[in-house]
Amino acid sequence: MWKDKAMRLLMVSAASTSIFLVALIFIFLVKEAAPFVLTPGLRALLDRQWIPVSFVQEHFGILPLVTGSALVTGLSMLFTIPLSVLGAIYIAEIANPVEREILKPFIELLASIPSVVLGFFGLVVLAPLIKALFGLGTGLTALTGAFLLTLMAIPTVITLSEDAIMSVPRAYKDASQALGASDLQTIFRVIIPAALPGIIAAIMLGVGRVIGETMAVLMVTGNSALMSWSPLAPVRTMTATIAAEMGEVSFGSIHYQALFWIGLVLLAVTFILNIIAQRVLVRYGMMK
Amino acid sequence: MSTRREQIIYLLIRMVMYSIVLVIGYILFDIVRHGLPALNWEFISEYPRKSGSEGGILPAIVGTLSLLAGTIIVALPLGICSAIYLSEYAEQTRFTTIIRLAIITLAGVPSIVFGLFGLGLFVLFLNFGTSILAGSLTLACMVLPTIIVSSEEALRAVPLGYRDASLALGATKWETIRTNVLPYSLSGIITGSILGIGRAAGETAPILLTVAAFYLPKLPKSIFDQVMALPYHLYILATQHPEADKVLPLQYATALVLLLLVLGLSLGAIFIRIHFRKKYRW
Numbered sequence: 001m002w003k004d005k006a007m008r009l010l011m012v013s014a015a016s017t018s019i020f021l022v023a024l025i026f027i028f029l030v031k032e033a034a035p036f037v038l039t040p041g042l043r044a045l046l047d048r049q050w051i052p053v054s055f056v057q058e059h060f061g062i063l064p065l066v067t068g069s070a071l072v073t074g075l076s077m078l079f080t081i082p083l084s085v086l087g088a089i090y091i092a093e094i095a096n097p098v099e100r101e102i103l104k105p106f107i108e109l110l111a112s113i114p115s116v117v118l119g120f121f122g123l124v125v126l127a128p129l130i131k132a133l134f135g136l137g138t139g140l141t142a143l144t145g146a147f148l149l150t151l152m153a154i155p156t157v158i159t160l161s162e163d164a165i166m167s168v169p170r171a172y173k174d175a176s177q178a179l180g181a182s183d184l185q186t187i188f189r190v191i192i193p194a195a196l197p198g199i200i201a202a203i204m205l206g207v208g209r210v211i212g213e214t215m216a217v218l219m220v221t222g223n224s225a226l227m228s229w230s231p232l233a234p235v236r237t238m239t240a241t242i243a244a245e246m247g248e249v250s251f252g253s254i255h256y257q258a259l260f261w262i263g264l265v266l267l268a269v270t271f272i273l274n275i276i277a278q279r280v281l282v283r284y285g286m287m288k
Numbered sequence: 289m290s291t292r293r294e295q296i297i298y299l300l301i302r303m304v305m306y307s308i309v310l311v312i313g314y315i316l317f318d319i320v321r322h323g324l325p326a327l328n329w330e331f332i333s334e335y336p337r338k339s340g341s342e343g344g345i346l347p348a349i350v351g352t353l354s355l356l357a358g359t360i361i362v363a364l365p366l367g368i369c370s371a372i373y374l375s376e377y378a379e380q381t382r383f384t385t386i387i388r389l390a391i392i393t394l395a396g397v398p399s400i401v402f403g404l405f406g407l408g409l410f411v412l413f414l415n416f417g418t419s420i421l422a423g424s425l426t427l428a429c430m431v432l433p434t435i436i437v438s439s440e441e442a443l444r445a446v447p448l449g450y451r452d453a454s455l456a457l458g459a460t461k462w463e464t465i466r467t468n469v470l471p472y473s474l475s476g477i478i479t480g481s482i483l484g485i486g487r488a489a490g491e492t493a494p495i496l497l498t499v500a501a502f503y504l505p506k507l508p509k510s511i512f513d514q515v516m517a518l519p520y521h522l523y524i525l526a527t528q529h530p531e532a533d534k535v536l537p538l539q540y541a542t543a544l545v546l547l548l549l550v551l552g553l554s555l556g557a558i559f560i561r562i563h564f565r566k567k568y569r570w
Binding site: 001003004007008010011012014015016017018019021022024025028029031032082083086087089090091094095103105106107108109110111112113114115116117118119120121123124125151154182183184205208211212213214215218219239242243246247251259260263266267270271273274275278 | 291294297298300302304305311316369370394400403404413432460463490491492519527547550554555558
């Protein structure tokens with residue numbers, strides 16, 4: 001019996017590493033970011049400019065980076081939401097079984113294309129296209145990034161929305177049809193409203209993925225840290241800033257600490273989105 | 289009966305779906321079309337020369353493969369054991385809820401934040417330096433939730449009767465798991481894990497801060513060495529190279545090799561799944 005107890009202990013400890021890891025991630029981010037609180041103080045993060053290297057005066061305001069991330073994410077959701085929801089409806093309700101068996105792995109395939117490959121495609125194919133289309137000086141814009149992010153969010157949102165649609169009880173559909181509703185009326189007035197909490201959770205998880213995405217936006221959004229709400233101007237996101245600047249920064253400097261603060265903000269945002277999405281799924285009984 | 293208007297709406301939805309498929313197809317087609325001409329044995333088997341303008345990408349391939357191996361060695365046992373706990377031992381307690389919450393949280397952490405974490409803990413605090421060890425550990429943390437979730441699903445798919453029969457014959461809990469649960473869920477565990485690990489192969493952000501070398505035309509000798517890696521190499525060639533336009537064929541070929549590696553792993557996993565789905569039907 002000792003062996004049985006030992007194995008149980010092994011499994012419990014393995015499972016506990018996840019808790020341990022979450023704690024470690026938080027602790028180490030805070031540890032590296034902490035000295036910033038004393039000098040120059042947290043107010044410095046609320047500056048409207050991000051100029052981390054300067055001979056005159058450095059600025060560590062993360063607002064332009066937050067608006068950059070928000071702009072790119074918002075734009076990409078504008079495309080992602082309609083495309084994914086309609087895609088999920090198609091796969092769950094309209095496609096025939098053979099089509100479904102082909103479409104589902106194909107969407108999974110999209111999820112496994114590395115983001116750096118999508119970023120590369122964006123750089124050499126999409127950016128020149130956008131430059132020519134809108135007559136711009138550069139094709140490296142918020143819009144270019146948003147297009148790529150849409151491609152990255154689609155697999156997550158389609159798959160989870162489809163799960164939500166599939167989890168609507170069959171009886172709803174039968175009842176609707178028995179009352180004389182057409183298939184399309186049933187889809188849009190019965191199934192979609194019933195699946196809505198799941199779809200909203202799917203969208204939130206998609207947003208979490210898009211905000212945290214690094215390489216694709218780093219490569220195609222032009223990386224200028226100016227506050228701008230124009231989709232056709234270059235922007236710089238929080239993730240891209242960390243990736244681009246961490247390589248050149250001296251460890252322990254104020255700039256280094258500021259980059260860890262950005263990491264903490266990203267962690268907090270994705271954590272909150274995740275928790276709310278999970279709450280919604282549990283509340284409406286849509287957990288698998 | 290659907291009216292004319294409804295048929296148009298159906299058509300629109302179908303067009304949306306197929307335009308997504310078309311875009312994915314075009315991206316793959318574009319990379320294969322431009323990557324294939326530059327892809328040859330020399331490119332795969334030789335060291336890069338002149339900061340990547342000529343020669344091959346052997347060190348990057350070896351680097352990525354060694355990172356993958358490191359990730360598997362760390363994440364696979366940990367992930368499978370966690371999944372066994374969650375599916376076979378865990379009761380509905382507060383502890384289990386916290387574990388599940390932790391896994392969900394881990395799954396949502398952005399890859400660049402994993403990079404920061406790896407830099408803080410493995411590279412600096414534990415003093416592994418920028419090395420294969422630090423990079424593999426960082427990637428392992430990142431793929432852990434995927435492996436746990438898919439392994440648990442595979443374990444739960446084994447019918448309860450298998451466990452009951454074994455326990456009724458007097459086997460202990462562990463003997464039951466080892467002989468009557470694990471063998472039947474192994475294929476599912478492997479497929480899910482390959483899918484997760486395949487994604488790690490293409491990740492750039494976590495290795496950017498923990499392992500990847502800009503240009504290092506030699507092979508690693510120990511797990512404390514820096515290496516080049518395929519995704520990072522592609523990023524460097526495409527954005528940092530002084531003559532990025534001239535090395536475009538090499539960029540495409542690198543993208544193709546990376547794509548083949550990642551999609552090869554994913555497709556392999558999908559085929560294994562289809563194969564075993566036919567074999568076991570409960």
